[in-house]
Amino acid sequence: MDLENAKAQMRKGVLEMCVLAVVAERETYPPEIIERLESVNLPMKEGTLYPLLVRLKSDGLVDYVWREGIKGPPRKYFAITEDGRAFLGELAASWRELVSAVDRTLALPSSRQAPSPGDPPPLLHIEPQQPFDDERS
Amino acid sequence: MDLENAKAQMRKGVLEMCVLAVVAERETYPPEIIERLESVNLPMKEGTLYPLLVRLKSDGLVDYVWREGIKGPPRKYFAITEDGRAFLGELAASWRELVSAVDRTLALPSSRQAPSPGDPPPLLHIEPQQPFDDERS
């Protein structure tokens, strides 16, 4: 289990919201979306983005038009729809709830500090515990 | 695409960290871990937790001992290891980075406010845009 994998797993759940947020900012096309997300440290690959945009489009959360660029092939410029903007609002609210829940978990006593040398070794040398509330006789 | 699914996706990436945080707090056994997480609004099912604990154990991040309860069958009491505590520290740091990155994305202009009636319809009625920086030549 490596840290990189864990970080990737954490990112997975928010990519959809972040793409929607970037598209909500203004019309863009996929390579630009990727650049933007990378610029805030949220790497995303082509093979992830294109299918995601297809999903968002078929759910009516974004729409696109073909536009000719100054050079190269035509681009799909995406914009958010009204439904998309409403959904993004809900996603952002859920995100804030999640952040609050996770922070509450991380703030639990003993999960706070890094291991300091000289601490009493906490590993399974705990005396047999008194049950508190859940064992109704 | 429903909101519930999106919320579940967001949770997925952090469950491992949260379980580790709960176990870091003090020795516990699986049903209690589930209760704790539910109490902070992070639902997790048995079929998710047990295989996850197996992974954490085989990676040396947690350890367990069998203990007899006051009633019912014996329980596996889990505690975090030193390695686990170090890893939890890294996970928490990555989590904070992610929160910061996502918040930066959500703060992009136009993804902030909810749709207000009377706004100019923003959907793809934007005039053909001047490219800014990325079209070199």
Next chain:
DNA sequence: ACAAGTACTTTGCATTACAAGGTAATCGTT
């Protein structure tokens, strides 16, 4: 023409949460 660059698309794989069902130990009641 042809190569290079850019953009869009698709396929197969790995990870992982979960629903659903299964095994086993203990307890209370008869």
Next chain:
DNA sequence: AACGATTACCTTGTAATGCAAAGTACTTGT
């Protein structure tokens, strides 16, 4: 002591989804 209820642990199959890798197509420059 037998049996159902409770509690705890475990396993299997499914679905979602990020990604690597490879493919298609349009445009530009030589």
